[in-house]
Amino acid sequence: MHIAVIGAGSWGTALASVLGQKHSSVMLWVRSGKLAELIASTRENPDYLPGCKLPEAVQITNDLAKAAINAQLLVLATPSHAIRETAAKLSPLIQTNAVIVNAAKGLELNTVKRMSEIIAEELPVVANNIAVLSGPNHAEEVALRSPTATVAAAESRKIAEYVQETFMLPFFRVYTNPDIVGIELAGALKNIIALGAGISEGLGFGDNAKSALMTRGLAEITRLGMAMGANPLTFAGLAGIGDLIATCTSKHSRNRRAGLLLAAGKTFEQIQDETSMVVEGIRATKAANQLATKYNIEMPITEQIYQVLYQNKSPKDAVLDLMTRTKTNEVEEVALNNLNWN
């Protein structure tokens, strides 16, 4: 089978290295011609994943047509804001029975669409063959072959199991899940909470604060997810709490790191200017804020992070507002009504 990995940032490079260990023909598409030459000659990606030697089966190209034309499976691993334009460019190139795996974690601004929805719009011929890969997966650790678990989600069980089989290796364990909505929302929204975790650390707060943030963060993610048709159990799984733990606690997390910088007084524009790496939580906060309004869901943490990022609110004031907002139950009112708790 011929596989194409589209996008050679940290994640695309790590996934190409995984696939190249199992399959004989993997092509990694690199946007920059100069970086493509460098990766091809050194067999590693010094800009995004230094130290990860690519298996021989991985070929490098800067030519999208060359990568896509014979591919039975394509992994889209660009940042989320580039998924629509990338899928549109792939439209005249792909085979009609190709399987597309989205590896990006984000939501489109303004349309607030999930990545698989965008891919289906741009690549309607393969709309029934779209899967999502998401979980607690830092590229740096996958590159080191550190044991990692992830989830392949698709509406079709056959496609989810095909993707599972394609990626599964002794250090890379893949579960399947039918809840593509929940898996994509969990992956996109955990980045907002990771910004908060970084802010919390940067302000000098301890484990109590971070645990509260993660737990209440998951509660608001689940609330929105359920309103959008997701299975609440998905948020208790690898792509939910699993990824939330990884991203809020890891030294590798760009979103957590960006939160530290926000606490130090930098603006999100300054943070973005200082790194070539994508910080998905910045856009995701804007999109989630739109979704909270659209579905009329209370998302207090997301709302405060939105105000810090886009309305110049100080992180300290945001924390105070969260801690002193109207008192409430931990359990949703609707669940309390069912318990008849008087």
Ligand SMILES: NC(=O)c1ccc[n+]([C@@H]2O[C@H](COP(=O)([O-])OP(=O)(O)OC[C@H]3O[C@@H](n4cnc5c(N)ncnc54)[C@H](O)[C@@H]3O)[C@@H](O)[C@H]2O)c1
């Ligand atoms: N890094 C990880 O550990 C990890 C793990 C799981 C999922 N993800 C997700 O994968 C996606 C990619 O993240 P990453 O960490 O590889 O990013 P990265 O910051 O390491 O690299 C970004 C890559 O995207 C390319 N790029 C930027 N704008 C582009 C455009 N308009 N068109 C095409 N390519 C463009 C850059 O050239 C670069 O190769 C994100 O959605 C991220 O959330 C990342």
Ligand SMILES: O=P(O)(O)OC[C@H](O)CO
């Ligand atoms: O580095 P982060 O915070 O963008 O997170 C990367 C991955 O989503 C972790 O699973």
